[in-house]
Structure formats: C-alpha cells, structure tokens
Amino acid sequence: MRVIRKYANRRLYDTQQSRYVTLEDLRRLIIDEEPFRVEDAKSGEDLTRTILLSIIIEQEQADSDAEVFSNDLLAQLIRVYDMSSPLPLARYLEQGTQLMLQQQQRMQNQWQQAFKNSPMELMREMAEENMRFWQSALQKPSQGDDDDKPS
Structure with a gap:
C-alpha cells in the first residue's frame, strides 16, 4: 500500500x-x-x-x-449522527454504491454489445437485481453493526 x-x-x-x-x-x-x-x-x-x-x-x-450531495442530503446525514441508535448507514451506502458502480459497468458493456441484447431485457435484469439486493440488505441482520456506531 x-x-x-x-x-x-x-x-x-x-x-x-x-x-x-x-x-x-x-x-x-x-x-x-x-x-x-x-x-x-x-x-x-x-x-x-x-x-x-x-x-x-x-x-x-x-x-x-x-453535485452528489444536496443540502437536504447533507442535513439528513448530520441527523443520522445525532440518533440515539444510529442506523448502519455505512454498510448500506457502501453496498448500494458498489451495486450502482457494477450496474454502470454492466450498462456500458451492454451498450457496446447493443445488437446482441435488447435494452428492455437489460433494464428488466437490473430492476430484478436491485430488488434482490434491497430485499437481502433489509432482511438480513447486519454483521458488524457495532463497527458503524460512533465511539
């Protein structure tokens, strides 16, 4: 490193x-x-x-x-720090961002191969992937939630 x-x-x-x-x-x-x-x-x-x-x-x-961080989003993030039991926000943001980046790369790859797959099929697959991700993220108890709590 x-x-x-x-x-x-x-x-x-x-x-x-x-x-x-x-x-x-x-x-x-x-x-x-x-x-x-x-x-x-x-x-x-x-x-x-x-x-x-x-x-x-x-x-x-x-x-x-x-711009990624609107004033409203920044204000909401500040409120999360003030919660008595802060949400495991770091885990959700990391996983959600990783999913978004993977889908962006997949979309770019699909556009390069546009003649092989229809755009509607790609959008359907991405929607299903999003649903699986969020269902999994919201149903599983988070591991390491203690790491996300402020000291």
Whole structure:
C-alpha cells in the first residue's frame, strides 16, 4: 500500500514516488483503484478519511453539474449522527454504491454489445437485481453493526 505523508504545511508527500502530490493526484489513484494511506508525518495518525472527504468536497465545488450531495442530503446525514441508535448507514451506502458502480459497468458493456441484447431485457435484469439486493440488505441482520456506531 502506498503511503502518503501529510506535513504541517498541508503538503502531501508520496513516499513511493518521492514527490509532493495534490488532492487531484490522490483522486487519480482512487480512480485507478490503487490503495493508499495518508498519515500525519509527525504522529503517524491515519488521516485517510479526512483526505478522502477533502477530495469529495473539492469535486462538489468544482462542478455543480456533478453535485452528489444536496443540502437536504447533507442535513439528513448530520441527523443520522445525532440518533440515539444510529442506523448502519455505512454498510448500506457502501453496498448500494458498489451495486450502482457494477450496474454502470454492466450498462456500458451492454451498450457496446447493443445488437446482441435488447435494452428492455437489460433494464428488466437490473430492476430484478436491485430488488434482490434491497430485499437481502433489509432482511438480513447486519454483521458488524457495532463497527458503524460512533465511539
């Protein structure tokens, strides 16, 4: 795993490539599915989540057409943190996002092979897959729900 060190001057240093990097460089690593860990250069504390959130904020501000987090959604997420028994939201968001990405890839593959399968058949299959996923996610007791609770 690639280690990125964050210095007090807010600069990020890629220890593998021996060079300073930007949030955009880290975004490219994410897209390329290259794992990395961001740590504080002095304490060694894991700062990866903070940096990932910074990348999301930068993307949200850069392109208003690509906005993912509306004000209402952000307000709802803040309310989840204030619940006496927080929902296992992380698990649902991770699984739902993974399903969406898989379906996006499948859709792109299907468009490339459009002459072999009808679009209606693809949409039917995706709808069935969504139903199976959400039925499964809502019926199974979550494993590791304690990991999702704030400390």
